[in-house]
Amino acid sequence: MTHQLSRRRVLTAAAGLSTAALLPRSSDAADWRPTETVRIIVPAAPGGSTDVMGRLLAAHLQANWGQPAVVENRSGAGGTIGTAEVVRQKGDGHTVLIGNPGPNAIAYSIYRNMTYKADQLQPVSNLIRIPNIVSAHPSTGIKSIPELIAYIKANPDKLTYGSSGIGQSPHLTFAWFLQLTGLKMVHVPFRGAGPALQAGLAGDIQILSDNLYPSLPQVQDGKLNALAVTTPERSASAPEIPTMREGAPELAKFDVSSWFGVFLPKSAPAPIVDALNTQIKAMLERDDIKKNIANMGARSDYGSPQQFSDFVAAETAKFAGIIKQEGLQMDVN
Structure with missing residues (x-):
């Protein structure tokens, strides 16, 4: 959107x-x-x-x-x-x-x-x-959904995730991920996708849940690590990025x-x-x-x-x- x-x-x-x-x-x-x-x-x-x-x-x-x-x-x-x-x-x-x-x-x-x-x-x-896309700031070293799950389990209070606002599709995307995996993270809502992206690029939040654009160009420039797209199939715009379904058995029916x-x-x-x-x-x-x-x-x-x-x-x-x-x-x- x-x-x-x-x-x-x-x-x-x-x-x-x-x-x-x-x-x-x-x-x-x-x-x-x-x-x-x-x-x-x-x-x-x-x-x-x-x-x-x-x-x-x-x-x-x-x-x-x-x-x-x-x-x-x-x-x-x-x-x-x-x-x-x-x-x-x-x-x-x-x-x-x-x-x-x-x-x-x-x-x-x-x-x-x-x-x-x-x-x-x-x-x-x-x-x-x-698709929506979940990405991580490079400073986290996290490059995949399995790595994200493992990191949260080992460091339950270290990461925050941001989105374009409470109740927006990117927020509910990541909330569902946390519900399905039984994990918890603090949500930092922003007033729109632009401010959320800027916070993600600055490392003010470690995980960003966003629409495919505008995050994808930042991923392609190496400024964010793409973890997954949220549709059942990979995106033709970035076929190298795996789907959420590929990340964990609990996400087998993930589709946003x-x-x-x-x-x-x-x-x-x-x-x-x-x-x-x-x-x-x-x-x-x-x-x-x-x-x-x-x-x-x-x-x-x-x-x-x-x-x-x-x-x-x-x-x-x-x-x-x-x-x-x-x-x-x-x-x-």
Whole structure:
């Protein structure tokens, strides 16, 4: 969620659309089209991965549907402000949400005063998944998850770990690691990924749990030791970094990622859901989009509405369990 792509690159990619990229109308689902401007609500600030995927989708839909598609950034309160805006809209296909784990999986368990529920949204398809990464300051000498586990057991009070903030995906990633291995460490939360990374580079914290970017370039420069990525498979951007699952038997089912998918208001009828799903599939199959996704350190993750719905439900349950064991409760503010 913190990886930055310049808006110029996104708009340049969008400008590459042509009539040759138009999706054939080969099914009833593809026959539905909007009759006015499509709003793409991004519940985050411009520049991050949520925003990038929203702009790529907007450009694709505009070219294929023949109606303007505009991105509206509605950031704040962990993504819940923008998400609540979509929940309040009609399910007529003219308001689309780009969701992510924060407001669409974690928020339901961690916030006491949520303004919407999961069943008020209709999952359409995921777009991409990006691993999180766990790294260590070189001064620790720790270079792998087995070494980290051994060090914590031998030195239970020597290490601290940092993240972009309480309840954020990187925090819950490492909290789950500690829960599964039965280990304890002090968490040092920061106000965002940038300050957490700077503390990790300075050695103010010894272990950093972060999104793949911006940590990966620091790993490649030798400023941090990569211990593991958090997805079941290794990242194509850094295939030499092992997965958490490879680190210990207790981590055999470890799977955490930053994912970015598409939702509609729950009242959206099946033809609209299916038409949007069809366009997402077509977009993710384009070579230029594949290149953009690879540059983000991500992999595409298209699925049917039912597959994405099942995935989001599983993510929500997973994070609920981690949050409950951590005893975390916060207010939306």
